[in-house]
Amino acid sequence: MVEAAPLKESKNKFERLKAEKDGLEVRKELEHFAQIGWEAMDETDRDYRLKWLGIFYRPMTPGLFMMRLRMPSGILTSGQMRVLAEIVQRFCNSSGFQDQGIADITTRQNIQIRSIRIEDLPEICKRLQEAGMTSIQSGMDNVRNITGSPVAGIDADELIDTRGIVRKVQDMITNNGEGNPSFTNLPRKFNIAIAGCRDNSVHAEINDLAFIPAYKNGVIGFNVIVGGFFSAKACIEAIPLNAWVDPRDVVAVCEAVLLVYRNNGLRANRQKARIMYLIEDWGIEKFRSEVEKQLGHSLQTAAEKDEILWDKRDHIGIHSQKQPALNYIGLHIPMGRMYADDMFDLARLADVYGSGEIRLTVEQNVIIPNIPDSRIASLLKEPLLQRFKVNPETLERSLISCTGAEFCNFALVETKNRALALIKELDAELSVPSSVRLHWTGCPNSCAQPQVADIGLMGTKVRKNGKTLEGVDIYLGGKVGKDAHLGTCAIKSIPCEDLKQVLRDLLIKDFGAQLKSEAELTATNTASVTISAVADQINNVLESKVQSNGNGIATQTAEAVIAPPAPSPSQTATINFAQSGKEVTCNGDDLILDVAEASGIELPSSCRSGTCGTCKQKLVEGQVEYEGEPEALEDSDREQGFILACIARPVGKVVIDA
Ligand code: HEM
Ligand code: SF4
Numbered sequence: 001m002v003e004a005a006p007l008k009e010s011k012n013k014f015e016r017l018k019a020e021k022d023g024l025e026v027r028k029e030l031e032h033f034a035q036i037g038w039e040a041m042d043e044t045d046r047d048y049r050l051k052w053l054g055i056f057y058r059p060m061t062p063g064l065f066m067m068r069l070r071m072p073s074g075i076l077t078s079g080q081m082r083v084l085a086e087i088v089q090r091f092c093n094s095s096g097f098q099d100q101g102i103a104d105i106t107t108r109q110n111i112q113i114r115s116i117r118i119e120d121l122p123e124i125c126k127r128l129q130e131a132g133m134t135s136i137q138s139g140m141d142n143v144r145n146i147t148g149s150p151v152a153g154i155d156a157d158e159l160i161d162t163r164g165i166v167r168k169v170q171d172m173i174t175n176n177g178e179g180n181p182s183f184t185n186l187p188r189k190f191n192i193a194i195a196g197c198r199d200n201s202v203h204a205e206i207n208d209l210a211f212i213p214a215y216k217n218g219v220i221g222f223n224v225i226v227g228g229f230f231s232a233k234a235c236i237e238a239i240p241l242n243a244w245v246d247p248r249d250v251v252a253v254c255e256a257v258l259l260v261y262r263n264n265g266l267r268a269n270r271q272k273a274r275i276m277y278l279i280e281d282w283g284i285e286k287f288r289s290e291v292e293k294q295l296g297h298s299l300q301t302a303a304e305k306d307e308i309l310w311d312k313r314d315h316i317g318i319h320s321q322k323q324p325a326l327n328y329i330g331l332h333i334p335m336g337r338m339y340a341d342d343m344f345d346l347a348r349l350a351d352v353y354g355s356g357e358i359r360l361t362v363e364q365n366v367i368i369p370n371i372p373d374s375r376i377a378s379l380l381k382e383p384l385l386q387r388f389k390v391n392p393e394t395l396e397r398s399l400i401s402c403t404g405a406e407f408c409n410f411a412l413v414e415t416k417n418r419a420l421a422l423i424k425e426l427d428a429e430l431s432v433p434s435s436v437r438l439h440w441t442g443c444p445n446s447c448a449q450p451q452v453a454d455i456g457l458m459g460t461k462v463r464k465n466g467k468t469l470e471g472v473d474i475y476l477g478g479k480v481g482k483d484a485h486l487g488t489c490a491i492k493s494i495p496c497e498d499l500k501q502v503l504r505d506l507l508i509k510d511f512g513a514q515l516k517s518e519a520e521l522t523a524t525n526t527a528s529v530t531i532s533a534v535a536d537q538i539n540n541v542l543e544s545k546v547q548s549n550g551n552g553i554a555t556q557t558a559e560a561v562i563a564p565p566a567p568s569p570s571q572t573a574t575i576n577f578a579q580s581g582k583e584v585t586c587n588g589d590d591l592i593l594d595v596a597e598a599s600g601i602e603l604p605s606s607c608r609s610g611t612c613g614t615c616k617q618k619l620v621e622g623q624v625e626y627e628g629e630p631e632a633l634e635d636s637d638r639e640q641g642f643i644l645a646c647i648a649r650p651v652g653k654v655v656i657d658a
């Protein structure tokens with residue numbers, strides 16, 4: 001994926017690839033792709049268009065793909081969980097730090113299954129379809145999994161059972177899972193959430209379109225908010241549309257908003273393509289009236305107040321349902337990560353103790369509903385509940401993490417394994433009076449929403465003693481539930497190796513934590529994995545990746561993983577850093593930011609994937625090639641000769657104004 005810079009076209013690469021061929025078209029070619037294999041595939045089909053089918057090529061594990069399903073409201077049956085378990089057992093390869101296939105529960109109540117070969121995808125899609133599941137339109141410029149209250153229909157205090165509405169909205173957008181070309185060319189991704197509960201269990205405010213319960217003239221319906229989103233550059237909360245919608249009209253309003261966005265959303269610059277920028281451009285009044293025009297009737301004005309009155313619940317533990325003598329049980333799934341055996345077991349528990357239903361939460365956990373009082377005691381004795389606990393330790397309970405460097409090529413740090421090991425150590429050392437929501441996200445793209453956390457940790461690279469190390473920026477002050485608002489970056493550039501001390505101090509100072517006594521320490525320490533053991537494991541894997549092909553692209557020792565193509569021999573290049581007066585000879589494969597850092601020249605950086613623009617530098621002379629898409633460059637930047645140092649490689653001799 002190398003492109004000459006500067007690009008002059010006003011259409012960005014993604015608009016071009018959508019215009020050339022609709023993403024859904026690749027569905028017809030899946031059998032063909034399976035026959036020719038991943039290496040022979042057209043790269044645009046492989047790396048981008050397959051995402052319209054929910055299939056993500058993962059450069060960290062060459063030859064292997066991740067599949068993102070759709071799970072409206074995060075609800076599935078035990079039968080569906082069993083089908084997924086069979087797929088994970090049979091088709092998901094060992095990769096990353098894993099010696100077997102895995103599935104991850106995501107922060108959108110969804111499931112991602114990992115490390116699949118293209119050869120197996122037709123059979124996997126067939127099995128999913130037979131089981132009534134789909135992964136269609138779950139990536140790229142499509143509507144993501146639609147979130148709803150995870151206890152809809154069973155919550156004694158709910159206002160609207162949103163299950164049917166969420167399902168209908170998904171069916172409208174995906175044409176009942178068959179694929180719907182009306183919504184496959186949005187300007188950018190789009191998130192929808194529908195809350196019928198009192199605790200905003202869907203994080204409505206961070207969605208492009210969200211419905212929150214509100215009474216108008218004594219009738220329960222929804223106030224509508226629009227425009228919330230996170231990106232590497234900006235994090236913006238949704239704002240009121242000044243509209244109240246009857247539950248029966250939600251599908252039509254979703255359709256109208258999507259069509260207005262599809263037809264008018266800004267497309268030239270992907271940084272400005274989310275719906276909030278269209279709203280900013282037009283003003284909310286014009287946006288609202290365009291939605292009305294599309295709907296064909298006027299919208300009612302918003303109800304004066306909404307009914308989000310509670311702090312957010314995490315649903316872990318045993319809870320009475322609104323149905324007498326029935327309960328739901330929330331199980332804590334560490335980091336949302338499941339192996340095939342876990343999935344079979346969850347399906348069995350749902351059948352034996354519940355009604356054969358399983359639900360997922362945005363905290364990456366599982367709920368089993370409809371358990372009679374009489375079966376609770378025996379359920380609590382099930383061995384799986386030793387791992388998937390109903391009473392996890394305080395800090396571990398509220399720990400959330402994105403995929404991180406184990407599988408994600410954007411990641412600047414390893415997340416899930418490190419986060420879990422660190423939190424086990426802190427739980428062993430500290431008594432924390434109440435839950436502290438800790439979100440780890442591997443890069444500024446913010447998939448794990450550090451801005452809604454009590455303590456958010458965002459992966460970054462930091463400099464310490466002349467070395468570049470994995471580190472984090474720390475976000476504080478995020479509030480969820482009633483009066484939700486976003487946290488902000490409070491502490492920058494903490495090396496991961498120093499993080500435990502920093503978090504310990506923060507938890508003691510701001511969250512009322514106390515050091516445990518010696519006796520308590522001895523009791524709890526025996527169970528915990530040490531961070532240093534995990535750090536060694538991480539380092540070993542990362543080192544073997546770097547050694548294997550010299551440029552940090554992951555290869556695995558496991559036989560199931562196909563080796564990446566051999567790197568082409570690289571040319572020598574020279575970078576002259578004009579302001580620093582340094583001229584460095586390097587490899588033509590080297591990234592300018594890396595060369596600068598290795599030469600002791602500090603350039604600002606953040607995402608290191610071309611999406612945030614922090615590393616923008618002026619190219620005074622010469623040419624660069626990009627590894628990936630320089631998304632953060634506007635046309636005007638290119639015209640003025642700016643480059644993104646984090647993904648730019650020098651061609652021959654270049655002069656940088658740094
Ligand atoms: C330009 C910005 C972004 C890019 C390029 C991006 C890219 C990705 C990629 C490649 C993955 C798959 C990683 C894997 O599991 O192998 C992923 C996962 C995910 N992304 Fe993003 N993402 C972006 C922003 C966001 C934002 C702002 C959100 C929502 C706040 C989000 C939500 C998710 C979720 C829920 C997952 C599933 C994994 C998880 O639960 O953390 N993404 N993203
Ligand atoms: S936050 Fe970054 S590292 Fe984590 S999944 Fe998203 S893109 Fe990957």
Ligand code: FES
Binds near residue numbers: 604609611612614646
């Ligand atoms: S550091 Fe974000 S674009 Fe380079």
